Amino acid sequence: MKLSVPVTGRAAATVAVAVATLFTTGSIAGAAPAPKVAAAPDISVTNVKAHLSQLQSIATANGGNRAHGRAGYTASINYVRGKLDAAGFTTTLQSFTSGGRTGYNLIADWPGGDTNSVIMAGSHLDSVTSGAGINDNGSGSAAVLETALAVAAADYQPTKHLRFAWWGAEELGLVGSKYYVNNLSSANRARISGYLNFDMIGSPNPGYFVYDDDPTIEQTFKDYFAGIGVATEIETEGDGRSDHAPFKSAGVPVGGLFTGASRTKTAAQVAKWGGTSGQAFDRCYHSSCDTTSNISDTALNRNSDAAAYAVWELSQ
Known part of the structure; x- marks a missing residue:
């Protein structure tokens, strides 16, 4: 001085x-x-897997799937909403119509924080009709749910407002997330300072892919993985194919994580991450074998922790 x-x-x-x-x-x-910077908690992969078991049970009891407009999807929404309501979130069910069937988005707001600066984390909750959709996208949905419950357990009071979302009818063309974004006023869109998307984060032959749409969000995820000694690559397989796309089109900064779908893992990626060369990241993508046995616990654990890390880092 x-x-x-x-x-x-x-x-x-x-x-x-x-x-x-x-x-x-x-x-x-x-x-x-x-001000003290709060550290993100370690997310229990056991708890995340317990949510996956519930989603599997719901699918099994409802024709083997949790698809848009079907009983399995409604039961999935009710399960997630019940957990959030009990934890003290303010939940809102947003309905829309697609293909002659009613679909739902579930929005959960954590009380407090600056509502002019909102951090959102979301995932699609619907499956395809051919299976239970446990990796696609029970994995992202369960991780986002457990991160939200960790916010409540810690009574976390960030500077920014936290909002979590579970989207319907993603498998029909991002219908639910498009509906949500298109029905926001321009002022409310501008209040979202970041949207984090988690879609297929427990693939059984996993890669560790980070969206490169926004440099700050991208670096936040890269910092987490660097801290645990895991290399990452830029995500390209799902560009424009998941629920971040409508937010990005509306000018909202977006980012997210992905562990791969139908593309095959290369020898170079096996050297980096382990797994099987020449095999799809997820051999059960969009099929009946996408069950609770179609999950890498290691990938699910790392990505769930990364999700919480980003939520904490970007909201304070």
Whole structure:
């Protein structure tokens, strides 16, 4: 600090004490302390897998799927909403119509934070009609749910407002997320400072892919994976094919994680991540074998922790 005018007498003594205090304690006596940065909790993969087991049971009891407009989807929404309501979230069910069937988005707001600066995390909850959709996208849905429940358990009070979402009819062309974004006023769209998308984050032959749409969000995820010594690659397989796309088109900064779908893992990627070369990241993509046995616990654990890390880092 450089003083521009000479200071003498009592003022000089006061300045001297303040400077001495600054050098010895890192702050000036009487000044407000710097706000503490809260650390994200470790997300229990056991809890995330328990949600997946519930989604599997729901599918099994409802024709083997959790698809748009079917009983399995309604039961899935009710399961997630029940957990959030019990944890103290304000939940809203948004209905829309697609293909002659009613679909639903579930929106959950955590009370508090600056509603002019909203961090959203979301995932699609629907499956295709051919299977239970446990990796696609029970994995993202369960991780987002457990992250939201961790917010409640910690009574986390971030600077920004937190909102979580589970989208309907993604498998029919991002219908639910498009409906949500298109029905926001321009002012409310502008209030969303970031949307984080989690779609297929537990593939059994996983890669670790990070969206590169927004540099700040991208770097946040890269920082997490660098911290645990896991290399990442830029996500390209799902560009424009998941629920971040409508937000990006509306000018909202977006980012997210993905572990791969029908593309095959290369030898170079096996050297980086392990797994099987020449095999799809998810051999059960959009098929009946996408069950609870179609999950890499390691990938699910890492990506769930990364989701929480990004939510905490970007909201304070």
